[in-house]
């Protein structure tokens with residue numbers, strides 16, 4: 528397996544408070560001076576690229592709330608060996624930014640939408656932004672971002688009824704609607720018993736639309752398995768991180784907004800790259816740490832050693 532994929536969390540701040548990620552409560556954000564600057568992110572991305580990273584995804588928190596994020600997209604798109612630059616967003620600000628993001632070199636976008644029903648959307652996210660997100664998805668398609676993927680987390684007792692409605696979006700639009708299994712990360716979020724296995728999600732979709740046919744992803748080759756409702760414009764994806772396991776094929780590293788590299792989403796530790804950089808390390812010293820992290824990831828040692836609670840918003844889901 529080659530480790531070629533880096534997810535960069537550009538901020539831990541978010542304009543939503545989803546019940547499964549970061550419910551409404553007092554939150555501690557990383558102090559601004561502890562966030563990586565664009566220049567630091569650029570340097571780290573360049574050095575990662577020299578170590579074999581070819582794909583970068585920006586995430587958060589909500590990446591579109593980071594001031595001047597379009598400038599960062601342009602900087603990263605300029606790294607020669609990065610051939611795939613994508614972004615995961617809640618879509619609230621996408622309508623107004625899709626054009627400039629595309630122009631700056633963004634290729635693809637994943638938009639989180641857990642419900643296609645206004646009140647239910649608000650119940651999940653805490654805010655009344657369903658229509659903004661819908662317009663954002665249409666705008667992303669209109670400006671030519673390909674692929675556009677929709678990420679939906681299904682929670683028992685909250686949005687199970689939305690499964691067929693979300694799946695139908697893949698019939699009408701050239702989008703991949705992906706169902707991500709809810710993974711409990713802290714006591715603040717929903718209990719583990721609220722998780723709905725993707726086997727059940729698929730059963731609900733097939734009851735409504737008939738048997739799904741297997742297909743290949745239109746882009747990217749992450750952990751999702753893709754299927755189609757016959758005669759649909761898009762496809763359906765299942766990311767089964769709880770009922771299944773894709774650790775042995777996982778090729779992604781994560782850079783947190785405060786500059787730590789986590790070899791695994793569930794790592795109980797992160798390598799402090801920002802600390803190294805801010806004490807004046809030369810490129811060869813930083814590269815040597817990056818190579819060590821990549822080797823560790825390849826050897827699959829000490830990963831999944833999750834012991835603490837964490838928040839997706841902080842790590843960069």
Ligand code: SAM
Pocket residue numbers: 541547548586587588589590615616617618637638639678679680707708709710711712716839840843844
């Ligand atoms: N703000 C952006 C967004 O909403 O897509 C990016 C950050 S968000 C943390 C990235 C992804 O993580 C979203 O698709 C979200 O649904 C998913 N996510 C967050 N908490 C999760 C959890 N506990 N289990 C499964 N997925 C989760």
